[in-house]
Amino acid sequence: MRGGYSFNSYLKNFKISYRIEKVKKCSFRLRNKVFAIFQVKNMFSYNKLFTVLFLCISTLPSAKITFAEVVKIEFTKYDTYSKEILHIDAGDTVEWLPTNKGHNVEFIISPQMGSLPKKSKINEYYSMIFEEPGIYVYGCTPHLNTGMLGIIVVDNDFHNIEFINEIYLSPVAHSVLKGLVIKAKSMSDIE
Numbered sequence: 672m673r674g675g676y677s678f679n680s681y682l683k684n685f686k687i688s689y690r691i692e693k694v695k696k697c698s699f700r701l702r703n704k705v706f707a708i709f710q711v712k713n714m715f716s717y718n719k720l721f722t723v724l725f726l727c728i729s730t731l732p733s734a735k736i737t738f739a740e741v742v743k744i745e746f747t748k749y750d751t752y753s754k755e756i757l758h759i760d761a762g763d764t765v766e767w768l769p770t771n772k773g774h775n776v777e778f779i780i781s782p783q784m785g786s787l788p789k790k791s792k793i794n795e796y797y798s799m800i801f802e803e804p805g806i807y808v809y810g811c812t813p814h815l816n817t818g819m820l821g822i823i824v825v826d827n828d829f830h831n832i833e834f835i836n837e838i839y840l841s842p843v844a845h846s847v848l849k850g851l852v853i854k855a856k857s858m859s860d861i862e
């Protein structure tokens with residue numbers, strides 16, 4: 672098991688971690704020992720099923736396994752976000768890290784304008800899972816007018832691009848946002 676990173680050793684580790692989790696679940700949920708033993712016995716068939724499924728998926732050449740990603744964005748000392756343009760897939764998470772003081776995240780555009788995500792507090796960590804395809808624009812509440820903005824494009828979908836013309840922004844913020852949108856579109860053409 673300690674022998675390296677072969678597929679077999681990975682599988683062993685996978686089975687063991689699953690087993691531990693399952694036992695914990697049993698003992699947490701039920702104090703009745705008889706039932707707990709039944710669950711533990713039953714667990715081995717689960718393991719076999721998991722192993723078979725895992726082998727099937729990993730050996731199918733056409734199978735495509737994708738995992739949701741987590742992207743980190745920092746607040747910079749130049750009153751900007753470290754990633755101003757981001758292309759992600761639906762289901763991905765974005766985390767904003769308060770690496771410099773005095774900033775936050777406030778959404779001004781989303782695919783569902785009626786229910787914008789709530790804004791974060793100044794100097795606090797913030798994270799969000801993006802489920803809805805479309806563009807999202809956010810800014811820093813104190814520095815929005817001076818152009819501290821970011822754009823996130825989910826699933827390369829620009830259907831709500833017109834919302835940009837419906838919101839009021841300072842001339843500086845407006846021109847920064849225009850620049851970001853042009854860049855975001857050109858990046859998506861390359862991809």
Ligand SMILES: [Cu+2]
Nearest residue numbers: 773774811814
């Ligand atoms: Cu700021």
